[in-house]
Amino acid sequence: MNAIYSxxxxxxxxxxxxxxxxxxCIALFALxxxxxxxxxxxxxxxxxxxxxxxxxxxxxxxxxxxxxxMGFGCGIMGGHIVxxxxxxxxxxxxxxxxxxxxxxxxxxxxxDSWAILIGATLAGFLxxxxxxxxxxxxxxxxxxxxxxxxxxxxxxxxxxxxRIQKMEFGNQSGIDKYLFGQVVGLSESDLWTxxxxxxxxxxxxxxxxxxxxxTGFDSDFARSIGxxxxxxxxxxxxxxxFSVITSLQVVGxxxxxxxxxxxxxxxxxxxxxxxxxxxCSALLGxxxxxxxxxxxxxxxxxxxxxxxxxVSAAFFLVTLLFHPRTGLLPQWLSSRDRDRRILRENxxxxxxxxxxxxxxxxxxxxxxQLASRRRISMPxxxxxxxxxxxxxxxxxxxxxxxxxxxxxxxxxxxxxKGWETACRIVRNHRLWELYLTNEARYAxxxxxxxxxxxxxxxxxxxVRRIERILSNPRRDPHGKLIPSQQDIERGFVA
Amino acid sequence: xxxxPSPLEIHDLTVSxxxxxxxxxxxxVVGEGSLVGVIGPNGGGKSTLxxxxxxxxxxxxxxxxxxxxxxGKSCSRVGYVPQRESVDWDFPVSVLDxxxxxxxxxxxxxxxxxxxxxRIACECLEKVNMLPFxxxxxxxxxxxxxxxxxxxxxxxxxxxxxxxxxxxAGVDAVTEKAIxxxxxxxxxxGKSLVVVHHDLSTAREYFDQLVLLNMRLIAVGKVEDTFxxxxxxxxxxGRLTIFTEVADQSAGIRExxxxxRSVSSMx
Numbered sequence: 001m002n003a004i005y006s007x008x009x010x011x012x013x014x015x016x017x018x019x020x021x022x023x024x025c026i027a028l029f030a031l032x033x034x035x036x037x038x039x040x041x042x043x044x045x046x047x048x049x050x051x052x053x054x055x056x057x058x059x060x061x062x063x064x065x066x067x068x069x070m071g072f073g074c075g076i077m078g079g080h081i082v083x084x085x086x087x088x089x090x091x092x093x094x095x096x097x098x099x100x101x102x103x104x105x106x107x108x109x110x111x112d113s114w115a116i117l118i119g120a121t122l123a124g125f126l127x128x129x130x131x132x133x134x135x136x137x138x139x140x141x142x143x144x145x146x147x148x149x150x151x152x153x154x155x156x157x158x159x160x161x162x163r164i165q166k167m168e169f170g171n172q173s174g175i176d177k178y179l180f181g182q183v184v185g186l187s188e189s190d191l192w193t194x195x196x197x198x199x200x201x202x203x204x205x206x207x208x209x210x211x212x213x214x215t216g217f218d219s220d221f222a223r224s225i226g227x228x229x230x231x232x233x234x235x236x237x238x239x240x241x242f243s244v245i246t247s248l249q250v251v252g253x254x255x256x257x258x259x260x261x262x263x264x265x266x267x268x269x270x271x272x273x274x275x276x277x278x279x280c281s282a283l284l285g286x287x288x289x290x291x292x293x294x295x296x297x298x299x300x301x302x303x304x305x306x307x308x309x310x311v312s313a314a315f316f317l318v319t320l321l322f323h324p325r326t327g328l329l330p331q332w333l334s335s336r337d338r339d340r341r342i343l344r345e346n347x348x349x350x351x352x353x354x355x356x357x358x359x360x361x362x363x364x365x366x367x368x369q370l371a372s373r374r375r376i377s378m379p380x381x382x383x384x385x386x387x388x389x390x391x392x393x394x395x396x397x398x399x400x401x402x403x404x405x406x407x408x409x410x411x412x413x414x415x416x417k418g419w420e421t422a423c424r425i426v427r428n429h430r431l432w433e434l435y436l437t438n439e440a441r442y443a444x445x446x447x448x449x450x451x452x453x454x455x456x457x458x459x460x461x462x463v464r465r466i467e468r469i470l471s472n473p474r475r476d477p478h479g480k481l482i483p484s485q486q487d488i489e490r491g492f493v494a
Numbered sequence: 495x496x497x498x499p500s501p502l503e504i505h506d507l508t509v510s511x512x513x514x515x516x517x518x519x520x521x522x523v524v525g526e527g528s529l530v531g532v533i534g535p536n537g538g539g540k541s542t543l544x545x546x547x548x549x550x551x552x553x554x555x556x557x558x559x560x561x562x563x564x565x566g567k568s569c570s571r572v573g574y575v576p577q578r579e580s581v582d583w584d585f586p587v588s589v590l591d592x593x594x595x596x597x598x599x600x601x602x603x604x605x606x607x608x609x610x611x612x613r614i615a616c617e618c619l620e621k622v623n624m625l626p627f628x629x630x631x632x633x634x635x636x637x638x639x640x641x642x643x644x645x646x647x648x649x650x651x652x653x654x655x656x657x658x659x660x661x662x663a664g665v666d667a668v669t670e671k672a673i674x675x676x677x678x679x680x681x682x683x684g685k686s687l688v689v690v691h692h693d694l695s696t697a698r699e700y701f702d703q704l705v706l707l708n709m710r711l712i713a714v715g716k717v718e719d720t721f722x723x724x725x726x727x728x729x730x731x732g733r734l735t736i737f738t739e740v741a742d743q744s745a746g747i748r749e750x751x752x753x754x755r756s757v758s759s760m761x
Binding site (some may be wrong): 084085207211214216221223224225268271273274277412 | 545548549550566569570572574576580582585586587588594595598599601603604606619631634647648651652742
């Protein structure tokens, strides 16, 4: 049972985004010559930010539009493929389209976005068809088939692109930008193809939401209600290919898969509902696109594509660390708070037991006795008593006759709040012991260890239920009195 | 007998995976309001039978009719409960989302689900005692709870014929009782159920008809007539080894390859 609840994070392999992160870093430092920043002037930082943020510059507008559309399309398609465990498919597709880019270029004899879109889509489909053919007709598994197609197509594409660059019309074409990306090279028709692809993706997500949901979760069931699962799958491939191809010129072949995987993986840390996941993923993609190009605009000699990926990865890291529900830091903090509370409650319980040992005749407990009851050292006991004092659970008393108050607390008494908490913990402990012996048929000498843990987590409602089941018991299995509600409310009476 | 076509009619159904025959010449008629258990050894073709009835696996010979029509034409009248292992439990859907999937064929393409669908889905969850979990992510349930959600989804389909693949696999005794209660209630409403089952000790008690299956149909009929030592021996025992060997050898023969298409799902 526990195993099912133990993993609150549904994301699969969150280390995946780290690979593109590393690639981005390498690209940032090793390949600055391939990337291109947007504004090449030597203005001050403030002037540059104003120029970017006011969107007065035509080329800045193009860049912002392009990265926004790219982030949106890749974010949503990434959401679809990451939840279907097909992240590597996006990577393969981005490499497999490269020969198609070259073919489209040869066909149109220029960098025509529509020709390249068509050529690349065909190449992408050829790749996907090849993967499913390899899987069906041979014993080679899916991951190997993906690797085969990815590297084979990529190598072929690079050969073709290099060849084209040697041709007379290929020289100034900027076709090499498809390898590493260059956002400045975006033309108006590039933006139109991006807009078309985003519009189709939006249509798919809005109008075929439930069809995509059921085919992703349970394709057998989808088939059983008569949905054309294969057709929907190919539709998904088509739109994935569109968003990959239109993003190629911005971030390049290698980093496209990062834009598919990272925003979606980040979103899956945030939510467990498909609609919210797609929304968050699209939003994160857009934000990374704009912020990445902004930073690239500010800095000098910083490439846009890798920066977008780095911003995206930074979002992921921030979410991983600080998300209120699934973040590592909040989880660590809350578990530390719980551990501290348990320590405090244990000390209060020990104080109660000391008072009980003296038949509640006096209200002052020496710290040394607390330490020996809890089997901890004196310095440790002092630290815990101090934390109880700050939380106003106990007050410190100097022993009579000691004029100079010593640095270490020697005696303490419980405040009303401390008494109440101590009573509750002791009550929880003894009630639970009784419940285990009477209802769960534990042997009386087996119950203490379990009660030591349960006493800190029993809620008042559960306590009421146990009291009802045991018909308001007075004594625990060892014959000790269970503090009643009256004891708690009356406060300590010596 | 009335003239209405029976919920499920199978004639001479033959299915093979990768040229290797899995089912041979199955004949089966399921009448209205019957609770039929399908039992047989592992690899005996129980799941294959269900999947080929649904048309998910192409068959090499014979035909299937659901309410007198071929499987593809009567989807809205068939409810399907797949094996629990067949889905991705980490997928970002809630329990209610999954049950609502049972209403998809009522809504049709492009349409969104309405309040009525939501109400029916909640009622179905209530029937299997899973309503308190409606908002939980589907992977954060125990195996028995997941199976109940699947059952609720099938109920939400409001079908006339139900095909269930091992609904009792990996569930505790309480859930098993709850599930069989629901199945009996469906049966009393005149629905027909075909249920793949693996536990011989309860098969006799749960079903009123049994299909004994080991690549071919060993027996079909009322529990009293089919749950006999002799027939069970024939189903699970070693008498069919020659039959299996010959089938293995015939895997190389092209004849079964005529209609071979993708068997496993495209990924």
